[in-house]
Amino acid sequence: MPTRTSNFREILRVLAEQKVQFIVVGGVAAVLQGAPIQTFDLDLVHSRKPANLARLLRALESIDAHFREHKDRKIKPRLSNLDISGHLLLATSEGPLDVLGTIGEELGYSDLKTDSVLVDIGQGFRVRVLKLAKYIEVKEKLGREKDKAILPILRRTLEEKQRQKRR
Amino acid sequence: MKTKKRANRAAKPRRRKLSSAKANSLPAYSEDGVDLTLIRWMLSLTPAQRLDILQQNTNAILEIRHANPHL
Numbered sequence: 358m359p360t361r362t363s364n365f366r367e368i369l370r371v372l373a374e375q376k377v378q379f380i381v382v383g384g385v386a387a388v389l390q391g392a393p394i395q396t397f398d399l400d401l402v403h404s405r406k407p408a409n410l411a412r413l414l415r416a417l418e419s420i421d422a423h424f425r426e427h428k429d430r431k432i433k434p435r436l437s438n439l440d441i442s443g444h445l446l447l448a449t450s451e452g453p454l455d456v457l458g459t460i461g462e463e464l465g466y467s468d469l470k471t472d473s474v475l476v477d478i479g480q481g482f483r484v485r486v487l488k489l490a491k492y493i494e495v496k497e498k499l500g501r502e503k504d505k506a507i508l509p510i511l512r513r514t515l516e517e518k519q520r521q522k523r524r
Numbered sequence: 525m526k527t528k529k530r531a532n533r534a535a536k537p538r539r540r541k542l543s544s545a546k547a548n549s550l551p552a553y554s555e556d557g558v559d560l561t562l563i564r565w566m567l568s569l570t571p572a573q574r575l576d577i578l579q580q581n582t583n584a585i586l587e588i589r590h591a592n593p594h595l
Contacts, residue, residue: 361590362583366575388578389571393562397582452582479572513558517567 363452365399366478368420371451373482375416378404380473382460382487382495387507389476390489392514394507398453402487403439404466405458410439413456420449461495489515 365385372379381389384396403413414436423431425448434445434456442458442465459465472491475483487495493511496504552561566574589595 361586363579363586365579365582385575385578388566388574391563391567391569391574393559393566395581395585396578397586476571478575479570509554509556509558510563513554513556513560514563514566517560517563521567 363397363399365452366480366482367451368399368449368454369478369484370480370482371420372401372413372416373484375412375419377412377416378406378409378466378485379413380466380469380485380487381476382457382469382492383455386486386492387489387511387514389478389486390514391518392489392511394510398455400455400457400460402457402460402464402466402469405440410436413439417447417449417456420451420454422447422449422454424448425453461498464495489518 369381379401380386381399381401383398383400384394385399387394388396403409414434417434423433425446434447438445439456440458442463444458445456447454447456460469469487469491470485472488473485474488476486477483489511493508493515496508496511550560550564552559554560569577
C-alpha cells in the first residue's frame with residue numbers, strides 16, 4: 358500500500374548515512390534554494406560507479422523501495438536496474454522517489470557535480486543539490502509544457518537570490 | 525562618551541526604518557505575474573526550514589486527497 362505521507366528528509370538521511378553519491382535535482386532542489394513551488398516526489402541523479410550502486414541499493418532496500426507502476430505486486434530494483442541512464446520511478450516507505458541515471462541531454466552525476474552545491478538540510482546532514490541556474494538551463498532545453506509552466510517562478514527566484522546577494 | 529552611545533542608539537531604529545521602507549518599495553509581482561513576496565519569504569528561511577514547509581504542505585495535500593477519494 359502506498360504511503361500517505363512523504364518524508365523527503367528521511368530518504369535523504371538514509372542515502373547520506375549509506376554514503377551514497379547523489380545530487381538532488383527537480384522540485385526539491387528548487388525548494389531548498391528558495392523557489393516557492395510544490396512537489397510530491399524526490400528526484401536524484403546518482404553516481405553509477407559500481408561501489409556507489411551497491412550503496413544505493415542497500416539504502417533503497419532499507420526504505421522498502423519498489424517500482425511504483427506495478428501496483429499489484431511489489432517489484433524491488435536490482436543492481437542492474439540502477440546502472441542505466443534512464444529513470445526509476447519508485448515508491449518507498451518514506452514517499453515517492455525517482456532515481457535518475459541522467460537528466461536533460463544525458464547529463465549524469467559527474468557532468469552535474471560541478472553545477473551542484475552542498476546544502477545543510479538540518480539534523481546534521483548535508484546533501485549535494487543541483488544549482489538553480491543549472492536546473493533552469495536543463496528545464497529550458499527540455500521545453501516540455503510542464504517545464505515551461507514552472508520556469509517563470511524559477512527564473513524570478515534566481516533573480517531575487519542574485520539581487521539579495523548584491524546588496 | 526555618553527553622548528556618543530546615545531547617538532548610536534538613536535541611529536539603529538532609523539537604519540531599520542530605512543531598510544523597511546526599501547522593502548516596501550520592491551514590487552510584489554514580477555512582470556510575468558510571479559508573486560515575488562512569496563519568493564522573498566522563502567529566501568528568508570534556511571534550506572532546512574524550506575524543506576520542512578515543503579514536507580508539511582505535501583503531507584497536508586496528500587491527507588486531503590486521501591480523505592476525498594472521489595475528487
